[in-house]
Amino acid sequence: MSAGTYTPRPGAAPLPRMIGAQAALETRMLLRNGEQLLLTVIIPTLLLVLFSAVDIVDTGAGRSVDFLAPGILALAVMSTAFTGQAIGTGFERRYGVLKRLGASPLPRWGLMTAKTLSVLVTEVLQVVLLTAIAFALGWSPHGSPFAVLLLLVLGTAAFSGLGLLMAGTLKAEATLAAANLVFLLLLVGGGVIVPLDKFPDAVQSVLGLLPIAALSDGLREVLQHGASMPWRDLGILAVWAVLGLGAAAKFFRWE
Numbered sequence: 353m354s355a356g357t358y359t360p361r362p363g364a365a366p367l368p369r370m371i372g373a374q375a376a377l378e379t380r381m382l383l384r385n386g387e388q389l390l391l392t393v394i395i396p397t398l399l400l401v402l403f404s405a406v407d408i409v410d411t412g413a414g415r416s417v418d419f420l421a422p423g424i425l426a427l428a429v430m431s432t433a434f435t436g437q438a439i440g441t442g443f444e445r446r447y448g449v450l451k452r453l454g455a456s457p458l459p460r461w462g463l464m465t466a467k468t469l470s471v472l473v474t475e476v477l478q479v480v481l482l483t484a485i486a487f488a489l490g491w492s493p494h495g496s497p498f499a500v501l502l503l504l505v506l507g508t509a510a511f512s513g514l515g516l517l518m519a520g521t522l523k524a525e526a527t528l529a530a531a532n533l534v535f536l537l538l539l540v541g542g543g544v545i546v547p548l549d550k551f552p553d554a555v556q557s558v559l560g561l562l563p564i565a566a567l568s569d570g571l572r573e574v575l576q577h578g579a580s581m582p583w584r585d586l587g588i589l590a591v592w593a594v595l596g597l598g599a600a601a602k603f604f605r606w607e
Contacts, residue, residue: 367458367459367462370457370458370462371458371462371465371466371469372466372469374458374462374463374466375465375466375467375469375470375473377466378466378467378469378470379469379470379473379474381440382432382436382440382470382474383474385440387439388436388439388440391431391432391435391436391535392428392431392432392436392474392478393478393481395427395431396424396427396428396431396478396482397481397482397485399420399424399427399544399545400417400420400421400424400482400485400486400489401485401489403416403420403545404416404417404420404486404489405489409545409546409547411547414576415490415491417486417489417490417491418491418492418493418575418576419547419572419576420545421482421483421486421491421493421575422568422571422572422574422575422576423543423544423545423568423571423572424482424486424544425478425479425482425483425504425571426507426542426544426564426567426568426571427539427544427564427568428475428478428479428482429475429478429504429507429508429511429567430507430511430535430538430563430564430567431535432471432474432475432478433471433475433507433508433511433512433515434511434512434514434515434531434534434535435515435531435532435534435535436474436515437467437471437511437512437515437516437519438514438515438516438518438519438527438530438531439519439527439528439531439532440519441467441515441516441519441520442518442519442522442523442524442527442528442531443524443527443528445519445520445524445605445606445607446523446524448607450463450606450607451606451607460606464516468508468512471508471512472508475504475508479504493575493576494574494575494576494577494578495573495574495575495577495578495579495580496574496580496581499570499574499579499580499581499582500571500574500575502581502586503567503570503571503574503582503585503586503589504567504571506567506586506589506590506593507563507566507567507589509589509593509596509597510563510567510589510590510592510593510596511563511596512596512597513592513593513595513596513597513598513599513600514563514592514596514600515531516596516597516600516604517596517599517600517603517604518530518531519604520600520603520604520605520606521603521604521605538562538564541559541562542559542562542564542565542568543559543560543564543565543568543569544564544568548560548565548569561588563588563589563592566584566585566586566588566589566592567585567589569582569585570582570585570586570589573585
């Protein structure tokens with residue numbers, strides 16, 4: 353045993369390890385939160401099962417589940433990347449958690465990276481669960497897995513930017529109310545359950561530019577109709593991602 357065996361070695365852990373540990377913590381906190389589970393798992397699952405089993409909304413030709421499953425996947429992405437992240441980050445900011453973490457060895461961009469990884473892990477769990485339920489309901493998807501992955505990644509980036517922008521600029525209570533209100537409005541008017549062609553023509557053109565509509569329609573074009581690459585929807589999501597993340601980086605307040 354040498355003299356230096358028990359010599360302390362103060363210092364921060366390697367950056368990848370810090371980001372991984374923070375991402376694991378963020379994921380555990382999210383999955384233990386009852387309200388977050390309601391938004392991310394229970395509501396999408398209930399909507400998929402209910403509207404697939406009961407003929408409430410006219411989804412056009414074919415089985416309801418073929419129309420609904422892509423929209424519910426889009427809703428799951430929005431619930432995690434936008435609504436859940438906005439509310440969680442907003443209250444962390446209010447209670448000073450972000451300020452304290454910002455003073456830790458983990459850089460602020462590393463913290464945001466960890467939050468993004470947590471969102472992605474949660475989305476993988478959502479997609480696996482909802483896909484299994486949809487298959488049990490008779491869903492038969494088509495199209496390119498790469499196109500689906502690209503849509504989900506761009507959708508996550510777009511909603512994450514908007515969620516962080518809201519959490520970093522509004523008070524926590526205002527974020528809670530606004531995020532839930534936006535979730536409900538986009539659930540109804542974003543093409544998730546009700547087809548956009550059920551709305552007036554003038555409204556359709558506006559709703560079609562929303563990120564939830566682009567993600568829902570893009571996934572539907574690939575998974576229901578077998579399209580190779582829905583470039584228009586990808587373009588809309590890319591614009592929202594750039595604008596949202598850019599605005600969040602510029603206006604986000606840590607205190």
